Amino acid sequence: MxxxxxxxxxxxxxxxxxxxxxxxxxxxxxxxxxxxxxxxxxxxxxxxxxxxxxxxxxxxxxxxxxxxxxxxxxxxxxxxxxxKDQKPRMALFVSKYDHCLFDILGRYSAGELNVEIPLIVSNHEDLRSIAERFNIPFHYIPFTKENKAEGEQQQIELLKEYGIDFIVLARYMQIITPNLIALYENKIINIHHSFLPAFPGAKPYHSAFKRGVKIIGATSHYVTQELDEGPIIEQDITRVSHINSIEDFIMKGRDLERIVLARAIKLHSERKTMVFSNKTVVFS
Amino acid sequence: MxxxxxxxxxxxxxxxxxxxxxxxxxxxxxxxxxxxxxxxxxxxxxxxxxxxxxxxxxxxxxxxxxxxxxxxxxxxxxxxxxxKDQKPRMALFVSKYDHCLFDILGRYSAGELNVEIPLIVSNHEDLRSIAERFNIPFHYIPFTKENKAEGEQQQIELLKEYGIDFIVLARYMQIITPNLIALYENKIINIHHSFLPAFPGAKPYHSAFKRGVKIIGATSHYVTQELDEGPIIEQDITRVSHINSIEDFIMKGRDLERIVLARAIKLHSERKTMVFSNKTVVFS
Amino acid sequence: MxxxxxxxxxxxxxxxxxxxxxxxxxxxxxxxxxxxxxxxxxxxxxxxxxxxxxxxxxxxxxxxxxxxxxxxxxxxxxxxxxxKDQKPRMALFVSKYDHCLFDILGRYSAGELNVEIPLIVSNHEDLRSIAERFNIPFHYIPFTKENKAEGEQQQIELLKEYGIDFIVLARYMQIITPNLIALYENKIINIHHSFLPAFPGAKPYHSAFKRGVKIIGATSHYVTQELDEGPIIEQDITRVSHINSIEDFIMKGRDLERIVLARAIKLHSERKTMVFSNKTVVFS
Amino acid sequence: MxxxxxxxxxxxxxxxxxxxxxxxxxxxxxxxxxxxxxxxxxxxxxxxxxxxxxxxxxxxxxxxxxxxxxxxxxxxxxxxxxxKDQKPRMALFVSKYDHCLFDILGRYSAGELNVEIPLIVSNHEDLRSIAERFNIPFHYIPFTKENKAEGEQQQIELLKEYGIDFIVLARYMQIITPNLIALYENKIINIHHSFLPAFPGAKPYHSAFKRGVKIIGATSHYVTQELDEGPIIEQDITRVSHINSIEDFIMKGRDLERIVLARAIKLHSERKTMVFSNKTVVFS
Structure with a gap:
């Protein structure tokens, strides 16, 4: 049927x-x-x-x-x-952090995700061996201030070539260019390692530690032109206390990042999210 | 409109x-x-x-x-x-524990609950002064092995007299009789102080302590003939650890009981629950 | 012993x-x-x-x-x-919101709090009847731009007269003056209705709604000269979704405010908090 | 130092x-x-x-x-x-479920776990390729009613040969023998896919679904002679509702199992657990 x-x-x-x-x-x-x-x-x-x-x-x-x-x-x-049998095709963008990549590929291999992952893109070579371990093509595209236009061009061509429907930034540490955002409107999912709108931008765990919060969070959202300001898909939190160092925050945060990003991928791939007015409707 | x-x-x-x-x-x-x-x-x-x-x-x-x-x-x-403007009429059954009673009456006075509370019934006199503080009629109906039939009769008459739509057992420490359950099918809400089906019956905090659990819970459910086996409306939990004594379990549990019971009252009074096959459908 | x-x-x-x-x-x-x-x-x-x-x-x-x-x-x-038998003496400051007041007085009456509450202070008359219901002296001290110095003077005299050890702002809607803060350093507890540092200042639920967050929070902290910047004692959160209106946010937030404030009172009164470098050490 | x-x-x-x-x-x-x-x-x-x-x-x-x-x-x-530099040596026992295995090996490769994993043991061949992908020796030891004594013997020899300090059952679907339990007292960690003591034994998600619970859980514990009765190390939960099928319970449960098992491994390997009277003391 x-x-x-x-x-x-x-x-x-x-x-x-x-x-x-x-x-x-x-x-x-x-x-x-x-x-x-x-x-x-x-x-x-x-x-x-x-x-x-x-x-x-x-x-x-x-x-x-x-x-x-x-x-x-x-x-x-x-x-x-x-x-229901049309599986969306998803590209993974990564840099040097491997924990979200391991988690997504583990879930993918275990058959938990309703997607095809034909492509991993990175601005560093570090994680190539992980991609190979899971038999997924890995494309190294350097991305610096100097080669932005060229880098973007390469990215877009690859995405077309592989017929990519949506992009997941699994701790990809580069700004996405406006052209790419325009091409994949509400189709680029980022994981930010704080409870947005608290601590946007760089080093959120350090800021959270300094402020002495008792709870840290992670936020997955669609990427828009405004950094960390896009429509929120999913958030979750975990408790911290005075005994936790910044290193503990980072370690506890890794579990949050994994889970919150995986949930966002699942929701998007099952077509359960809609976007309006910089907010999401997430059907359960 | x-x-x-x-x-x-x-x-x-x-x-x-x-x-x-x-x-x-x-x-x-x-x-x-x-x-x-x-x-x-x-x-x-x-x-x-x-x-x-x-x-x-x-x-x-x-x-x-x-x-x-x-x-x-x-x-x-x-x-x-x-x-929408038909507020259901709710009777509160209590015994000696006062924390759920204080919580419900506080919420009621603060206008948070979409109900009328015309009646408090108790098998003890202990909480009369609280009822009076909130200007709600308090009826003492002793309920022992010897006077079950009579007690039930008095309860049923009062419920009719006050036009009661549903009953909330706010840590009422007596078994509800089959006749009353039949009259108020899926309309009697109990709060049980454990994460059902773990630890049904008496002294669940003591059993949880003995078992060394790391999380305790509370469960609100509709009352059926089978003790603590009725359709579950809402549950919640809180963390405990080896440093917590039984007294700590009980104290932490009080917050759970309050919250979980209040949520069940809210859901029921807003007609968001349906019952089938000893389970609830809870519309959000 | x-x-x-x-x-x-x-x-x-x-x-x-x-x-x-x-x-x-x-x-x-x-x-x-x-x-x-x-x-x-x-x-x-x-x-x-x-x-x-x-x-x-x-x-x-x-x-x-x-x-x-x-x-x-x-x-x-x-x-x-x-x-252990020295119960700290706590003053409650309130304005018009009654839910935290009801909750604290309910807990106090139920014997859950290791404090004496000899005094309620308010800049409005609205909640006098609740104080009377619980037999606690209620002092109305108007507090406006014009009478700040006088109002502060009255507050300080009352606090001395009643031998107050610490102050709880139960949704008190006025800025505390620097003199009072200096007198009660790390002894004034506020409840802010957001997950600080997200949404400080006025109308946090409205801001949270506008941003489309999936989780809202509440934060109890010691009051310092910088608004909503003091050392955090306790935080907690609850889930929201696109189906929730601002009114739902506010209603769900009330439960958070109650719980998070009650926990902070408990921790402070049991001498489990220490402050250093604008952060708290909270012993469990 | x-x-x-x-x-x-x-x-x-x-x-x-x-x-x-x-x-x-x-x-x-x-x-x-x-x-x-x-x-x-x-x-x-x-x-x-x-x-x-x-x-x-x-x-x-x-x-x-x-x-x-x-x-x-x-x-x-x-x-x-x-x-601090003595890393405990951990053996993984698995059967056919791969999600906990992927998660642990991902964490291990990402350097999150303070252990050595020199050995994976399984009563099926299914997961050999995953072990190979992560370059960890995989030993197939069939384990049936008929060959219990022999299987146990093989297990014990391997554990000795590899100098194993503790064992993790990552959804290993066989009863551990009394001899092995005695050799590794409080050193065999199991993950059970329910909120113990609710739903011990087989098919806990099915039982939870039938009972209509609103929250499901997972429990990691040390293995003792009594099935699912050993000292609890860690538990966690997630919400479910009437819209969730048994398949949803199982899928949501996988995330719980991963997290709760990973936390138990971390606690044990950092020597933060002590056992007494069938309960754990877990230092934070």
Missing amino acids: QKITILIHCEDQKGIIAAVTNFILKIEGNIIYIDQHVDVEQNEFFMRLECELTNKEIGLASIQNDFHQTIVQDFNMSWEIYT | QKITILIHCEDQKGIIAAVTNFILKIEGNIIYIDQHVDVEQNEFFMRLECELTNKEIGLASIQNDFHQTIVQDFNMSWEIYT | QKITILIHCEDQKGIIAAVTNFILKIEGNIIYIDQHVDVEQNEFFMRLECELTNKEIGLASIQNDFHQTIVQDFNMSWEIYT | QKITILIHCEDQKGIIAAVTNFILKIEGNIIYIDQHVDVEQNEFFMRLECELTNKEIGLASIQNDFHQTIVQDFNMSWEIYT
Whole structure:
């Protein structure tokens, strides 16, 4: 049985849910999941819907076409429809830290992630051996002040060549260029090692230690032009105390970074996130 | 503008959501919240829906009648429709522990709970002064092995007299009788001071201490004939360590009991819980 | 049997623990709790010690005197010794929010707090009736731009009159004056309704909502001249999501504020906190 | 500078701390960490102490000898002294689940664990390729009802041959034999995929799902003769809801298992755990 996922976003108005559910009924679908969100302040409507199609004759293109003609124009709707077996293709960007890379590749090898990982990009050679251990192509693209334009060009070509749908920065220690952000809008996931908006920028564990906080955090978010200001996907925290050194903060933080980044990858790859007004709607 | 909440439960089948959302459209309602759940294993369908009605002419009875005739029979559905301004009436049952009582009455006085509390029942006189401090009628009903039938009779009469919709056992230390449970099926909320199903019955903190657990919990659940076996509404936990004595467990547990019971009251009073197969569906 | 608590702070150096434990042995004490902390970066030493004295003849003054002469000068130590039965006297400062007040007074009435609360001070009359319900003197001291000096004077006189040891700001919505802060250095506890250092100042829930965070927090800290910059005593957090409105943030935050403030009161009143370099050492 | 860690356990009595800290003073040590615990009920004393030795001439054997003669007999003490650079040697036992194995080997490769892992043992061949990817010897020892004695013999020989200090069962799906447990008393760490003592034995996620819990957990503990009844080292939990299937429970549980097992390995390898009366003292 074919399963499809529909994501919808439009201005809130009467009758959207009725129209969409009638459409599902028409194509002989059985809704197994529906969730919606109304942003009352901004009058925006969001919906995520999963359904099973008993009629095997109907293809995805035909559904998309039908959906477009029947509903989309009436409601001035932006929308996406996926079949469940389309695994998104994900590129990993890394630098020198290996703990998130090990964690993601371990999960990937264990079959926990609904993605293909055809490509690892790095501005250093350090982690090549890990990529090789997991049999994933590793591309070294140096990235310095001097070669930004060239580096970006190489990145973009590789992403196209490998048909990449979204990018994960697994502690990649370089600013992403505006062109790349524009190409992958709301499709570049970063892990920041603090509880944003506290401690943006460099060395957040050092700042947290200095401030004497009792809890540290990690934040995964979509990358935008403003550093560490993009829409937050997921956050989590862990307790620290006066007995913990900066090294302890960093060590405890590694577990947070791993978990929070893995959850964001999972949510994005299962098409459970939508972005509006620099915030995310995250369907559970 | 009138707001109504609809709860629906029936066998899963095609077209339910379409039928219900078409109904809302017909009565000129605007859906501001819809959530549904399909229990795939058992093929059961649950839905909770909130909508605003722009047409002020339509009354609750008329909606209920219309809903019943239009939809209910087609789907063999059990359902409830409430207007948002109907506050459920809640009775508090207490014994000698005062911390949950103080917490609930503090929240009630601070306007945090969407309930009326017209009645406190106790099998001891100890907490009368607290009830009086908050100006709530306090009824002492002794309850011993010898007077069970009589005690139950008095309880039931009081509950009727005060028009009680649901009961909260705020560390009430007596077994509830089968008749009362039958009268208030899935409408009696208990707080148990352990992470059920670990440590049911008496003295759970002592058992947890003896076992050397690193985390203790509290559980709110609907009361059924089987002690501490009813559908779980909410649970939470807190960390303990070897430095904590049984007295520390009890003290830390008090905070858990307060919070977990308060959340259950909030969920129940806002009609966010449904029960099936000894489990709860808790809409967020 | 008499129980005493000793707090020590000095530069880190060899032999401190040996000296102190030898002292305890000399006065026939049995150590039931010892915890120490070395701030390696700053070379500072902190210790907290509880012991039981079998010899009933020895009084607190004599121990203090002996301790001073035997040890303090050798190590250039700052120190405090308390007997366990000295309950600190705490003043509550409130404005219009009642939830923290209800919570603290409920806990106090239930015997959970090791303090005396002889005094509630407010810059509004709104919460007088709650104070009366719990039989605690309520003093209305208006506090505006115009009468700051006078208001501060009244506050200080009351605190002296009632022999107040420390102050708790239970959502008191006025800046504390520098003179009062100087008089009660590291003895004024505030609850801030955000996960500091994120969202200091006014309306943190609104800022958190706007930023789209997935977790909100509350922070209790000692009050210093810099607003919301004082040493953090305790923090905690709770999850939020896109479905939560600002009102939900505020409601969920109330539970955090209650719990985090109550924990800070407990820690301070049991002499488990020490302050150095704008950070706290919190012994468990 | 040499660092040593001392663990002590004896009946509680006056003067222990003074005696030990005087000893440290005598060998010109500087205490950088001291923590102790008194089990008041059972009158047992536990201590963990770290110190730096400025005198490079003194060797570990000499300290141990001196300590034994000076202190141990007076207090009838059991004790251990380690130098910080002695990494314990750890064997991994696995079956078919790979997620804990990937996690531990990832952490090990990233330098997060203070252990040597010279050996992986399995009753299946499935995970050999992962071991090879990380260059760790993998030994297949079939283990069935029929060959228990032989299997145990092979295990014990391998453990001796590789000089193994402690064993980690990373979802090893076979009962450990009494002989092996006796040889490695309080040195075999298991991860159980439930919040013990709830749901011991097989299929805990299924049982948790059936019971309708709102929180699931994982528990790491030392293995004893009684299945899932050994001293608990660490536990953690995560929230679930009615929307989660058994498959979701299992997937969420994997993250718990990874984290809780990794923490237990860290605590054990840093000599922060002590066992008494089927409970652990876990120094932070």
